[in-house]
Amino acid sequence: MMHEKKVPMRMCSGCGEMKPKKELVRVVKSPEQEISLDLTGRKPGRGAYVCRNINCLKAARKARRFEKAFSCKIPDEVFDRMEEEISRNE
Template sequence: MANEVSPRVRKIPERQCIGCSAHRPKSELIRIVRDPNGEISLDATGKKPGRGAYICKASACLAKAKKSRRLEKNLSVRIPDEVYERLERELDCDER
């Protein structure tokens, strides 16, 4: 007897990657957050306070976001190169 799978569509919250502009489920993206002190960091939990932007867990997308300045526009803050480098390292760690 075939057990029918109900075709109920579960609503998965989607966010747009600021690098490649793809829409993906939140869980496949990583949040970059600017906390109230102006610190930029990766937010693996998605629960840090502050203004956030979403990006794929890929350094290629981070590079795109940097080039297009979309991350800066999204967080409305100037982001120095060293912060991008730090984020890139953190992304790499996360992939492993």
Template sequence: MKVKKIPLRMCTGCMEMKPKKELIRVVKSPEGEVSVDLTGKKSGRGAYVCKNTQCLEKAFKAKRLSRNLDTAISEEVYNRLREEIINE
């Protein structure tokens, strides 16, 4: 049987490579709208964060998410990410 390759993505908080399914995707659509993508299938530029509050705080403090997506990220998106991590 063929071994299936697991896609890896880098967390913007801890800067570690992890399986895509373990991360939450934040996406900037072609229209410039930033949102949380739980399915991982929305079109646009994506950045990933671990499902852990320390990683989110690191990414927020260093402004890595906004740098990766080339746009300012609203407090509303960070709050939505926090809720998703807490509810996991």
């Protein structure tokens, strides 16, 4: 008997929908307290997920979801850089 492989699901910080992990972008807070996009999904640190959609990133930013997930203040330039990277990879 073949078992179907379980697809890991994660919640988008913007829209709140559960989606397959591969469809989302990981935002990571490294052990050095640096916040960045992790397009490979392999960087060490605490992760939160967001759709590859600029509107979801903006919704997560407005609701301060990443700041709550990482329990720290996130500078605007970090969000600007993330918005740039997501719009480039959309």
